[in-house]
Amino acid sequence: MKRIVSLLLLSVMFVFCLTGCGGREKYAGKWEAKEMNVNGNVIDSLSGVPLNVMMRFQLNDSGSAEWASPLSNVKDPSLDGITASWKIKDGKIILTVNMKDEKNVIEFTDEDGRLVYDRNGSKLYLDRVDDYSPVDSQAILNSFNGFGSMFGG
Numbered sequence: 001m002k003r004i005v006s007l008l009l010l011s012v013m014f015v016f017c018l019t020g021c022g023g024r025e026k027y028a029g030k031w032e033a034k035e036m037n038v039n040g041n042v043i044d045s046l047s048g049v050p051l052n053v054m055m056r057f058q059l060n061d062s063g064s065a066e067w068a069s070p071l072s073n074v075k076d077p078s079l080d081g082i083t084a085s086w087k088i089k090d091g092k093i094i095l096t097v098n099m100k101d102e103k104n105v106i107e108f109t110d111e112d113g114r115l116v117y118d119r120n121g122s123k124l125y126l127d128r129v130d131d132y133s134p135v136d137s138q139a140i141l142n143s144f145n146g147f148g149s150m151f152g153g
Helices: 002-020 137-150
Strands: 029-038 041-043 056-059 064-068 082-089 092-099 102-111 114-119 122-129
Touching: 056 092, 064 092
Parallel strands: none
Antiparallel strands: 029 041, 029 056, 029 122, 056 064, 064 082, 082 092, 092 102, 102 114, 114 122
């Protein structure tokens, strides 16, 4: 009888161990934006800046996350006080990014293995990647400078 109870308890503990992390291993890894659907139009860049530069991060099994800024190959986001964490709640992947005095919470859904951020009907699709796509930092800075000149900057 003791063996049966022990095996039953062991089985229950094993099941809790498998489900306790809430499926985090399914989402752990590097993610970056690949495309956006806006009013039925699919785009992969905005004003010459690739979407994969605008949103990229790594989700860790522990629940921590590493936010990769557009110029992450130039400077470390943590030096600016940027920290991030994530969790799974109600079937959604919730990413929280803390930047100095600002807290941003971004909710993603899983659509066929892609993370999807839906904002007012426009959908941003992120794919899991082994390594982030290369970034031409100077081209990005030039694009941002172009925005400034458009508005008198």
